[in-house]
Amino acid sequence: MAEARKSMIKFKPKKFKVDDIIKIDFIVIHPMETGMKKDKKTGEMKPAHFIDSITFSLDGKPFTTMKVWETVSTNPYFSVNLKVPGKGKITVDYTDNMGEKNTKSKKLKPKG
C-alpha cells in the first residue's frame, strides 16, 4: 500500500441549506506523468502514472463516476454539482494506473 496522497474536498458555497445546489471540488496532489517525459538525472523515460478513475458517492451511493486520462493536469482538479438532499457523507474514491487506491470523505452538513 502506497502512502496516502494529499487530497481535499471543498463545498462551494461553504454555508448551504437542504435542496441547495452546491459545487463539490476535489483536488488531489498527484504527478500525472504522461509517459512522454525524460528523467533529467537518469535519461530514461518516466513511466506513465496517472489517475484513471474517480467515483463520487453520497452515503455509499455513487452519483458521479469519471474516467480520466493522462491529459489531465498535474495535481488534478474536478468539480461537479450536487443538489443537497440532507445530511450525509461525501466520499471520493480514486485509483491510478499503477493500482494505487485512495479514499477521501467529508461530511455534508446543511443548515436550516
Place this chain on the structure above:
Amino acid sequence: MKRRNFIKGFCAASAVAVTMTPSVLLAKDAPKSANQLTLDMAIKAITGGKDVAQSDKVSLTVPEIAENGAVVPVKVHVESPMTDADHVKAIHVLASKNSNSRCADVMLTPLNAKGYFATRVKLGGTQDIVALVEMSDGTFLKASKPVKVTIGGCG
C-alpha cells in the same frame, strides 16, 4: 571533400538541429503512451458511429490564450432539467491534437441537478477543445473552442 565544403555542410546541419526544438525531436522518437487516440477515433469510440450535432445547449468555457499549456481550465455547462427522464448522461472532454485526445469522461446522474463539470487539462500546443455530451435519450451534442497555447504542456 574540401575543407570549405565540409564546414559549410556542418554549419547547415547544426542549424537544422537547433531549429528543431528538443520537444519536437522527443515527440518523434519517444515511445508513445499506451492509449494513443486521435480525435476522430476517440469520438467514434464514444458515440459508436452515431451522429453528433453541434448545439447551443452546450457551453464551453476555456481561455482564449493559455500561457501555460500544462494547466488549462475547462468548464462545461449543459442546459438540461436533470430529471430522471431527461438528464445529461455523460460529458466527455477531448483535445483535438494531443496524442491521446481523451481527457476525461464524466458520468452524471439526476442527483447532480446541473449539467456541469470543470477540470484542468494539459495541452501540447494550440488546438481545439471539444466537449461531447451524451443525453439520456442517446443523442450526442458537441461544442468546441480553440485555445492558443504559448508554451506546450506535454513532454
